[in-house]
Amino acid sequence: MAYSDKVMDHYENPRNVGTMDKEDKDVGTGMVGAPACGDVMKLQIKVSDDGVIEDAKFKTYGCGSAIASSSLLTEWVKGKTLDEASEIKNSDIAEELALPPVKVHCSVLAEDAIKAAIKDFQDKQ
Amino acid sequence: MKLPIYLDYSATTPVDPRVAEKMMQCLTMDGNFGNPASRSHSFGWSADEAVELARKQVADLVNCDPKEIIWTSGATESDNLAIKGAAHFYQKKGKHIITCKTEHKAVLDSCRQLEREGFEVTYLDPETNGLIDLAKLESAMREDTILVSIMHVNNEIGVIQDIDTMAELTRARGIIFHVDAAQSAGKVDIDLANSKVDLMSFSAHKIYGPKGMGALFVRRKPRVRLEAQIHGGGHERGLRSGTLPVHQIVGMGEAFRIAKEEMATENVRFAALRDRLYDGLKDIEETYVNGDMDKRITGNLNISFNYVEGESLIMAIKDLAVSSGSACTSASLEPSYVLRAIGRNDELAHSSIRFTIGRFTTEEEIDYTIKLLHNSIDKLRELSPLWDMFKEGIDLDSVKWAAH
C-alpha cells in the first residue's frame, strides 16, 4: 500500500500523543472502533470555560491512515469552539491526507471520535 | 548490509547463482536448447539427457525412483493434478476426501472444486500448535474415503506433520495419501523409498530454483493412478502434456542437488540464526509464537505482537521484507486463515509476523531486525490505547466496543 507524504509524516511524527485525566470535568473523551475491526481511536479534548478546545490528545491502535487521521484531527480541533469542531467532516480529513477509498473508513472513525469526545464533555456539564 | 533485508524465504527464494549458471546453458543457439521430445537429432537427445539428469537429482533428494517424478509448472499444479487426478480416477471407489484447514490454497481450492463436482470433503482442525492429532485423522477415515491430502510443512507457521505415520494409516485402508512438500523439500529429510506416501508435490522456487517449475512424485509400487488434467502430446507418461522447459527443469535439478548436499549444514546455521532472532524478541512483553516450536523447520519464526495493529507494524518495519498475518490490501481486513485455524483471535492473527531465514541471511541482518522490532513495538504501543488499557489491568474482552 502506498501512503501519501502527509500520512507518512503524521505516522512518523504523530502530533499530540498522550492521555488526559478522563475524570477531569473539563475533559471530554471519545473512544471509537473495535480491536477486532483493526482500529480503536481514543481522542480527548480539554475545553476552556468559554467553550474553546484548549488541548487535544490521542492514542490510536490502527493502520497508518488511522494514526494519521487522528493525529491530524488533534491539530485541527485545537483553538476551535465545540460547535466549530463538531462541523469537521470526514471528507475534509480524507482529502487533506489523500486517503485512498479503502482507507476512508479511518477518517470516518476520526469524525466519530471528535463527536464522541464532545458528547462526553457535554454530558459531564 | 543492504536494506530492505529479505526475510521472506518461504514466499520465494532467489535463484542460486550456481543454478542460474546451469539454466543459462539451456537457452541460446550455442546452448542446450533442443526439444527433449525430438528423437531424430542430437539437439533433442542432449536436451533429453539434461532432463533425465535433473529427474535423477530431484529423485535423489527424496529417495525415490526417477521414473516416479513428473514435471509440472509448480506445486500449485502438482497439488491440482494429485488431488483432482486421484479423485477422478478413484471416484468409483468412493467420493470422500480428507484434508486440513491449514493447507495451502492450492489444496483447499482443489478440494472446493471437487465438492462442486459432488465429492464430500472433511476439513480437519489442527491442534493449537498447528499439528494434526493422528487419532482425529484416523477417526475421520471412512469406508468411502479415497484420498487424504496433508501438507508436510506449513508455509506460515513452519510446523512439520508426521507424514510417515499418517501414511501407515492410509495405506492400511487402501486410501491414497498426497503430501504437499513445497515447504519441506530440501529442509526436512524425506525418504520416499521407506515411506508409504503415494503422491508428493514439489516446487523449485522455494529452494533456490526457478519459479514456474515443480514436480509430482507418483508412486509406482504399489502403482498410483491419476487422471491427467492437461491433455496434449502425451509427455510425462500422458500425465502432463506440454513441451518440457529444459532450462527450468535443469534449474530445479541443480537446486535439488545442492539442497541434498548442503541441507544438513544449512539447517545448523539456520537454527542458530532463528534462535538468535527468537532470543532477541522473546523478552518483548505480550508476544506469542505461532505453531509448535520443536516440530518446526529451522528457518521459520512466526510471532504475534499483542496490542499493535498489523498494518502499522508492517509500515514501521518497512526495512524488512517479511510476511504479515493480515491481508491489508483490501478494505476488509482478512486475518490469516491458518492462524485462525490454530485458535488465534483476530487481533493476534493480524499482528503476526512471519520471519523466514534462508541461504543468504546473515547474523548482522538478524541483529538489525531485533533492534528494529524493539523500537517499532515500543513506538506503536506508546500510541496504542489498547496497550494502556492492558497496563491498567482492563480485560479487553469485557469492554463493549462501539463497532463501526
Ligand SMILES: Cc1ncc(COP(=O)(O)O)c(C=O)c1O
Ligand atoms: C505449501 C505450499 N504449497 C503450494 C505452493 C505453491 O507453489 P508454486 O508457487 O510452485 O505453485 C506453495 C507456495 O506458494 C506452498 O507454500
